[in-house]
Amino acid sequence: MxxxxxxxxxxxxxxxxxxxxxxxxxxxxxxxxxxxxxxxxxxARAFDDSDGATLPELWDRTHAWRLLAVTVGQAAGSALTALIVAAPIVWLLSTVRLPGSGLLRAVVTVPFVLPTVVVGVAFRALFDGPLAFLDIGQGWTAIIVAHTFLNVAVVVRVVSAAWQRIEPREVAAARTLGASAARAFLDVVIPRLLPAIASAFALVLLFCSTSFGVIQILGGGDASTLETEIYLQGIGYAKLPDAVALSMLQIVLVLAALGVARVVGSTRVPPTGAGAHLRPPHGAKRIAVAAVLAWIGLWLILPIVTLVIRSLxxxxxxxxxxxxxxxxxxxxxxxxxxxxxxxxxxxxxxxxxxxxxxxxxxxxxxxxxxxxxxxxxxxxxxxxxxxxxxxxxxxxxxxxxxxxxxxxxxxxxxxxxxxxxxxxxxxxxxxxxxxxxxxxxxxxxxxxxxxxxxxxxxxxxxxxxxxxxxxxxxxxxxxxxxxxxxxxxxxxxxxxxxxxxxxxxxxxxxxxxxxxxxxxxxxxxxxxxxxxxxxxxxxxxxxxxxxxxxxxxxxxxxxx
Missing domain, CATH: 1.10.3720.10 (MetI-like)
Incomplete structure (x- = not known):
């Protein structure tokens, strides 16, 4: 046999x-x-319609380098804001055992899968309604806030998954050697989260650099990025060579972001199993949990609630x-x-x-x-x-x-x-x-x-x-x-x-x-x-x- x-x-x-x-x-x-x-x-059609201009000439006449700087700048600002907003949420989902955590994860995830046009409508309703006193209904501030709402889930999922892969015994060993909770977090947890944080930053930058619906609705006609200019040159002006030239530049930008995300995210920590760091909240920690839940309500629930109210x-x-x-x-x-x-x-x-x-x-x-x-x-x-x-x-x-x-x-x-x-x-x-x-x-x-x-x-x-x-x-x-x-x-x-x-x-x-x-x-x-x-x-x-x-x-x- x-x-x-x-x-x-x-x-x-x-x-x-x-x-x-x-x-x-x-x-x-x-x-x-x-x-x-x-x-x-x-x-092929772009080359057929070309007037003989070279690629650098096409970039020059479409102000491609200025558009690239603006695109990268707003995307980086959005990614940085998303990291800041997501940080307390990552801590909550990675370290605190709460009833209904699945529902909480769903609340965090829903914004990421929403169509960008819906997000634009929701923030128009928010900035023209309850937050009208801020006078940020249109422009880059509104765009960055909307991008943050869209991409918090990316940061939460990437970084919280990395946190769950950290061996709890390493943190316990640092505490045994006399380190305070804050010192153990800074010396043990943060260094192991840095690759995931960098990867999440690159991914959010990628998504924000190709954003279209949000910028169209909240830009007020003045905000312009590579994506919106591609649309304007190709559809508004019927200049295919210019649109394709800008697309090539955008592809290089996005591939660079993907490469960074893959390189910095390639560091792996042996998994410890889901829930290894979760502990029920006690004492003052309950106040911190309540504060994070309010933070989630402010950033992720308020825009949707405002949209529902304005629809009624x-x-x-x-x-x-x-x-x-x-x-x-x-x-x-x-x-x-x-x-x-x-x-x-x-x-x-x-x-x-x-x-x-x-x-x-x-x-x-x-x-x-x-x-x-x-x-x-x-x-x-x-x-x-x-x-x-x-x-x-x-x-x-x-x-x-x-x-x-x-x-x-x-x-x-x-x-x-x-x-x-x-x-x-x-x-x-x-x-x-x-x-x-x-x-x-x-x-x-x-x-x-x-x-x-x-x-x-x-x-x-x-x-x-x-x-x-x-x-x-x-x-x-x-x-x-x-x-x-x-x-x-x-x-x-x-x-x-x-x-x-x-x-x-x-x-x-x-x-x-x-x-x-x-x-x-x-x-x-x-x-x-x-x-x-x-x-x-x-x-x-x-x-x-x-x-x-x-x-x-x-x-x-x-x-x-």
């Missing part, structure tokens, strides 16, 4: 290698067709006029029909993102070959390309294909899936890495083929992470605004696109409808995030066998 198994091993290895090679090709083909093709068409009191009088306007079809499809389309396209986009992202993660963890690494790199690149650039590329690319293809119902979901695939890959790569190889080998020895091994071993042990990835993919797809704006037709108008359209129309009724539609989108996103957090906090599935290790961490840590 042993000789029989040894004889089958080369055949099985060859079969597994072929299967994994084919798996690597699927995300590569998808990224080429859905991502590289429209960008290639856009660049749009003209100074309580009523449901804004919600009744959601059924209005005067200017096209109603908000309810747009919501229905958003949900259906979001579900399809999430399914596409889960399939492609899971295959990418599998290829990266099981093969690590050139094709797999190329597919993995392409899966992250959509984070570094302007949504405006991608949307404009689709407009040009779809004009070159038959109408049946251009009007396909898969176009919008595929574009939405592009921004969700990196999230799925980020969740599933660490989850799949925790699956013991010996379980796969045992299943293969017992005669299971590659697909059977994948389903019965990998998928079963990573089901929670996969469910969380699917949930996040859905809310991110539903909230996609930039590229979808260019592709929306009467029957494919998503709710974020409709909200942006309502914000651009004059009249109190349209503003009330925009607020009501934003509340509906917030409710959908919050419900999905709550389900994801519930799934993430469920008991882990253990690998079979007496000595099989438990999975360390959760989808929350994996996502970070």
């Amino acid at each position: 042993a000789r029989h198994r040894e004889a089958l091993t080369p055949v099985r290895s060859t079969r597994n290698g072929i299967a994994l090679g084919l798996i690597s090709l699927v995300p590569l083909v998808f990224a080429t067709a859905v991502f590289l093709w429209p960008l290639g068409v856009l660049v 009191r749009p003209g100074g009088h309580w009523g449901l006029a804004g919600y009744r306007a959601l059924a209005d079809t005067t200017y096209g499809p109603s908000a309810y029909s747009s919501l229905g389309y958003s949900v259906s396209s979001g579900l399809l986009a999430a399914a596409i993102a889960v399939v492609v992202g899971l295959l990418t993660a599998t290829a990266l963890t099981r093969t690590g070959g050139v094709v797999a690494k190329l597919a993995g790199g392409l899966s992250v690149l959509p984070l570094g390309v302007s949504a405006v650039t991608l949307g404009f590329g689709y407009v040009l690319a779809l004009a070159t294909v038959p109408y049946e293809i251009a009007a396909s119902p898969l176009v919008v979901p595929c574009v939405q899936a592009l921004i969700a695939i990196p999230v799925v890959v980020g969740v599933m790569v660490p989850a799949l890495e925790q699956v013991p190889d010996r379980l796969r080998d045992a299943a293969a020895v017992l005669g299971a083929g590659p697909l059977r091994v994948f389903v019965t071993v990998d998928l079963r042990l990573t089901a929670r992470s996969l469910a969380a990835a699917a949930g996040f993919a859905f809310v991110m797809a539903v909230g996609e605004f930039g590229a979808t704006t260019f592709l929306a037709r009467a029957d494919t108008t998503t709710l974020p696109v409709l909200i942006g359209s309502l914000m651009g129309r004059p009249g109190a009724d349209n503003f009330a409808a925009a607020m009501a539609a934003s509340v509906v989108l917030v409710a959908v996103s919050a419900a999905v995030v709550a389900v994801v957090e519930t799934v993430s906090s469920a008991p882990e599935t253990r690998a079979p066998g007496r000595n099989a290790p438990k999975k360390k961490g959760s989808a929350r840590a994996d996502a970070a």
